[in-house]
Amino acid sequence: MKKILVKGKATGKILKSTNPINFLGTVDKKTGIVSEENHDLYNKSIKDSILLFPYGVGSSVGAYTIYSIKSNNSAPLAMICEKVDLTVATGCALANIPLVTVTEEEFSSLNDGQEITLDTESPNPITLLQ
Amino acid sequence: MELTREEESALKGEQGEIMEMAYRILVATGEATEAEKLIPIKWAHLSGVNYNTIGDAGEEFLRSISKDAKVKVKTSLNPMGFDIDNVSKYGLDDNFISKQLSIKNSYENMGVIPSFSCIPYEIFDIPEGGTQVSFAESNAAIHANSFDNLKTNKESAFSALASALTGKSPYSSLRKDDHSNLTIRMKVENPDELTYGMLGFFAGKVGNESVNISGIGKMDTRSCKSLCGGMGTSGTCAKFNFDEENPESETVDFDEDEMKKVYDQLNTSEKGDLITLGSPQLGLEEISDLAVKLKGRSFKKRCMIFCPRAVKEQATKLGHTNELERAGCEILSDCCTCLTPLIKKDEVDAVTTNSIKGAYYLKNSNGVGVNLKPLSKIIEDETA
Numbered sequence: 001m002k003k004i005l006v007k008g009k010a011t012g013k014i015l016k017s018t019n020p021i022n023f024l025g026t027v028d029k030k031t032g033i034v035s036e037e038n039h040d041l042y043n044k045s046i047k048d049s050i051l052l053f054p055y056g057v058g059s060s061v062g063a064y065t066i067y068s069i070k071s072n073n074s075a076p077l078a079m080i081c082e083k084v085d086l087t088v089a090t091g092c093a094l095a096n097i098p099l100v101t102v103t104e105e106e107f108s109s110l111n112d113g114q115e116i117t118l119d120t121e122s123p124n125p126i127t128l129l130q
Numbered sequence: 131m132e133l134t135r136e137e138e139s140a141l142k143g144e145q146g147e148i149m150e151m152a153y154r155i156l157v158a159t160g161e162a163t164e165a166e167k168l169i170p171i172k173w174a175h176l177s178g179v180n181y182n183t184i185g186d187a188g189e190e191f192l193r194s195i196s197k198d199a200k201v202k203v204k205t206s207l208n209p210m211g212f213d214i215d216n217v218s219k220y221g222l223d224d225n226f227i228s229k230q231l232s233i234k235n236s237y238e239n240m241g242v243i244p245s246f247s248c249i250p251y252e253i254f255d256i257p258e259g260g261t262q263v264s265f266a267e268s269n270a271a272i273h274a275n276s277f278d279n280l281k282t283n284k285e286s287a288f289s290a291l292a293s294a295l296t297g298k299s300p301y302s303s304l305r306k307d308d309h310s311n312l313t314i315r316m317k318v319e320n321p322d323e324l325t326y327g328m329l330g331f332f333a334g335k336v337g338n339e340s341v342n343i344s345g346i347g348k349m350d351t352r353s354c355k356s357l358c359g360g361m362g363t364s365g366t367c368a369k370f371n372f373d374e375e376n377p378e379s380e381t382v383d384f385d386e387d388e389m390k391k392v393y394d395q396l397n398t399s400e401k402g403d404l405i406t407l408g409s410p411q412l413g414l415e416e417i418s419d420l421a422v423k424l425k426g427r428s429f430k431k432r433c434m435i436f437c438p439r440a441v442k443e444q445a446t447k448l449g450h451t452n453e454l455e456r457a458g459c460e461i462l463s464d465c466c467t468c469l470t471p472l473i474k475k476d477e478v479d480a481v482t483t484n485s486i487k488g489a490y491y492l493k494n495s496n497g498v499g500v501n502l503k504p505l506s507k508i509i510e511d512e513t514a
Contacts, residue, residue: 005161022363025469025495029185036494038395057334057365058490060177060266061208061469063286064184071187084162085366090288093158094151 001102001125005089008098009119010077011129015049016112017041023062023087032074050118051076052110056088066091078118080126082107100125131160131300132167140296148199148295155292156300163283163302172257174201174294175250176242177208177266178287181230182471189229189236196236202297206245206254207237208267209411209436209466216462220472242294246464247438249355251278252413262305264293268362269355269410269487275340275369277354281305284368303339304368310342313376317345317385322504326353327486328392329384330360333367340369342376352419352505355410359487396489399499402482405429405512407505408436409467409488414444421450423505427513429458434472439463457513469495482508 017040021027026036027046034041046069056062066088069075078098081088092099098120102110106126110116115129133153139145141153156168178184184192211230212222238244247253250265251273257263259279265271266285274280283289283304293299314333318325326349333341341361349357361367412420417437435454437445442463445451454461465472467488473481473496480499481492489500503511 003161005158020365022494024183025491029187035497055366058268058363059183059468060268060271060284060286060290061180061183063288064178064188067191067288068185068187071190083366086159086162086283086286086289089158089162090155090286090292093155094288 001100001106003084003101004120005084005101006092006097006099007120008078008096009117009121010050010098011117012048012050012077012115014052014110014112014114014116015041015044015046015076016110017053020054020057022058023056023065023091024059027065027069029065029068030072030074032069045074046076047074049076050078050080050116052080052107054107055081055083056085060087062087063091063094066097067095070095070097080110080118131157131165137168146198148195152292152295155288156296156298159283159289159292160300163300163304165300165302167301168298169262169301169305170297171262171264171293171299172203173263174203174205174290175208175263175265175267175270176205176237176287176290176294178291179208179233179237179246180211180469181226181233182211183469184233186229189233192233192236196239199240199295201241201294203294205242205294206247206250207242208248209246210234210464211471213462213464222471226471245438245440247440248410248466248468249413249438253438253440256280262299264290264299266290269359271368272358272362272370273355275304276358282368284362284366308340310340310371310376311379312337313342313344313379313381315344315381315383317383318389321353322506323352323356324484324486324502324504325389327356327360328389330357331364331392331486332384332388333370334361334363334365336382337365337367339367340371341367342371342373342379344374344376346372351413351415356486359410359485363487363490393502396486396493397500397502398493399480399501402480402501403478404432404434405482405508406434406436406467406473406488407484409483409485411466412437412441414441417441417445417450417454418448421453423509424453424457424513427457427509429513431512433459435459435461436466437461437463467492473498482512484508
């Protein structure tokens with residue numbers, strides 16, 4: 001792990017995207033469903049997942065989308081990125097969604113559907129569950 | 131990040147909930163940008179105004195904090211969802227209108243200037259070179275860093291709000307002098323504003339914090355704004371440099387092939403049912419240029435033009451508003467093509483525009499097709 005941006009603990013299944021995410025306009029703020037065609041997560045909901053994606057892109061208002069999906073109970077349990085961007089960092093900070101960054105190797109070693117525990121207070125923050 | 135004793139006390143909640151929230155956001159921003167301290171800023175520009183984008187959760191959040199919160203520095207504001215002067219023509223429901231007006235009131239209660247514009251760099255005086263500001267609204271942050279000699283992060287809606295409430299921002303690398311580690315060589319000949327928008331979109335995808343562009347030539351206002359809007363849409367990049375030589379950087383070419391990839395991703399329709407101009411909003415120079423281009427011509431279909439209210443008022447005094455309305459344009463203040471609730475997919479199949487930023491959001495958020503053309507071609511094809 002590289003860095004803890006927002007502290008917390010969560011257990012859940014990884015939803016992995018190799019594409020960056022533009023939260024504003026492509027993630028539904030009520031359901032958390034991704035509407036961008038040709039995106040890894042097209043038509044999938046990010047609700048209750050451990051969302052693993054490279055980084056956030058696009059509009060600054062995406063931070064409100066993250067806050068909204070949390071208020072509508074459709075947010076991921078935690079987010080793991082390769083690189084931080086301010087939209088995701090501040091959206092998660094206000095919504096209290098745990099957020100960490102990982103190295104490129106860790107990013108590629110984590111797979112879609114794997115169940116993990118993320119605990120930013122633990123010496124091994126990411127644990128794979130069998 | 132090192133905090134002063136007073137900043138630590140705010141973060142602990144000793145100066146109230148609003149300051150605690152603002153400092154929590156600034157600390158996350160500081161960690162994300164690897165800043166070592168907070169520094170004062172002179173001007174904040176906020177996004178997160180349109181009810182279409184921030185929804186009920188955003189409206190409630192702003193209503194709640196505006197009871198106590200006051201901005202500490204000059205703070206301007208992004209567009210909202212409609213123009214109150216003509217909203218009745220666009221079939222928005224009462225709930226939308228009342229929630230939008232609540233958002234407007236919340237910002238005004240906090241002491242924000244109700245500018246409702248995504249082009250603050252065209253309607254306010256630009257402070258002296260090197261001034262630290264905090265601009266959310268991606269095109270404005272990129273424009274400020276690249277063309278206005280100001281310094282800002284590509285702020286998020288919340289980091290800019292936190293800066294407005296505290297007058298501070300993390301001293302990130304973008305706020306210091308930097309150079310780009312990637313140079314894009316512009317290889318497309320005879321570019322128009324659409325080409326520059328596609329170059330920006332490409333730059334956002336390949337660049338990181340800032341990109342250098344070589345071989346770009348002289349750009350007019352329309353092209354500069356298109357370049358910034360395009361890059362803000364696709365990436366995290368916050369600055370263009372324009373050095374012909376940058377020997378230490380990696381190099382990548384933007385050629386006809388790369389341009390075609392962007393065009394094919396964003397151009398999804400052969401023709402539009404209506405035309406939109408303005409994402410970013412049009413400034414006075416573009417409005418007066420448009421008025422000249424439309425002399426003796428009229429649009430054959432609906433054409434929506436988005437500009438700041440301050441620009442519309444000046445344009446009216448100069449007679450441009452009359453000229454544009456005679457040519458069939460609908461002029462809307464305080465709102466923008468980007469994330470507009472005024473274009474609905476059950477009424478419109480596709481929109482013609484010269485905006486790359488507009489095209490991306492019309493497709494992905496409004497769910498309509500997009501026909502991309504430069505302004506010169508729009509006037510040639512769509513007016514008589």
